Amino acid sequence: MTRSPIALRVWGDYACFSRPECKVERLSYDVITPSAARGILEAIYWKPQVQWIVERIHVYREPEFTNLRRNEVASKASATNAQKAMKGTLAEPLALYADEDRQQRAATILRDVEYIIEARFDLLDDRDPVAKHYNMFKRRAEKGQCFHRPYLGTREFACHFAWVEGPIPESPLTGERDLSWMLGDMAYTPLGDKQVKQADSFCSHTRRPLKVEPQFFRAIMRDGVIEVPSHLYAPAEVTP
Numbered sequence: 001m002t003r004s005p006i007a008l009r010v011w012g013d014y015a016c017f018s019r020p021e022c023k024v025e026r027l028s029y030d031v032i033t034p035s036a037a038r039g040i041l042e043a044i045y046w047k048p049q050v051q052w053i054v055e056r057i058h059v060y061r062e063p064e065f066t067n068l069r070r071n072e073v074a075s076k077a078s079a080t081n082a083q084k085a086m087k088g089t090l091a092e093p094l095a096l097y098a099d100e101d102r103q104q105r106a107a108t109i110l111r112d113v114e115y116i117i118e119a120r121f122d123l124l125d126d127r128d129p130v131a132k133h134y135n136m137f138k139r140r141a142e143k144g145q146c147f148h149r150p151y152l153g154t155r156e157f158a159c160h161f162a163w164v165e166g167p168i169p170e171s172p173l174t175g176e177r178d179l180s181w182m183l184g185d186m187a188y189t190p191l192g193d194k195q196v197k198q199a200d201s202f203c204s205h206t207r208r209p210l211k212v213e214p215q216f217f218r219a220i221m222r223d224g225v226i227e228v229p230s231h232l233y234a235p236a237e238v239t240p
Contacts, residue, residue: 005134006121007164008141010040011114014066015152016107020183020214026107028153030063031221034228035185036153037117040161043150045137049125053233054185056118057226060171066111073101113152116168122233138163171224179219184232187213 010032017029017036034054041052077096084090123130140146141163150159191199191209199209215232 006041006117006119006137007168008041008044008117008119009114009162009164010037010117010150010152010159011161012152012157012159014109014111014157015113016109016157017153025105026109028065028107028109029182030110030179031059031219031226032057032113032115032117032152033183034232035183037115037119038185040117040150040159041119041137043148044140044146044161045133046147047133049123049128050133051122051124051233052119053122053230054117054119054228055230056228058116058118058168058171059173059221059224059226060114060116061112062173063113064111065108067106067108069104069106071102072105073098074103075101109153109157116164118168173221173224175223177221179221179226181216182219184215184217184228187215187232189213 015028015032016026017031017033018026019029034057037054037057038052041054073096075096081090081094085094121133123133141161144161146161149155150161151157152159188201188203189211190203191211193209196209198211200212201210202208203210217229217232219226
């Protein structure tokens with residue numbers, strides 16, 4: 001098979017696919033990352049037995065950057081405190097007061113982006129036929145249905161999407177461009193039951209502890225197309 005069975009066109013006015021090395025002042029990658037593309041697919045259709053694999057990204061507009069300042073909170077909500085609140089053992093109210101924790105940060109973001117995501121999925125539980133999940137995703141994408149609004153890097157930058165039927169149109173971009181190292185996706189490695197303290201997350205399907213590590217790859221765009229290496233998606237556990 002020369003083409004993956006799923007192609008989704010996504011576009012939006014603004015996008016910010018943050019580089020992890022720029023934590024204080026946000027700086028976006030030139031194009032969408034495979035992990036952000038996977039997040040869009042999961043926003044439309046997610047099942048614990050489905051593992052999305054992004055194979056190819058088609059870029060249809062030249063990367064164009066702009067700057068803005070945004071108000072952000074400096075702290076993150078504590079997962080430990082949330083668990084204590086659910087158990088009723090938290091001494092203080094579970095809250096994050098934005099007015100007391102607000103700070104203004106600059107961000108270099110993208111504007112007027114448009115991509116087509118080529119992807120497929122692997123089933124971790126083969127009791128259901130592949131066609132069932134494929135048709136459910138296609139039907140939801142055609143109707144514009146989603147579990148939550150997909151976004152382009154950050155939640156305030158809404159993502160529009162549409163199912164692509166037939167051949168994928170060629171990108172107007174030509175030539176080869178080295179986009180340097182890019183975050184591909186997160187690798188979820190299962191741990192033993194006695195390694196719970198070393199876990200970064202837990203599988204939502206099996207509840208097994210997982211070690212989470214970022215996977216990077218050298219992104220080369222040829223005639224507007226970026227091939228995503230398959231080793232980013234080593235079969236292990238379903239992503240949480």
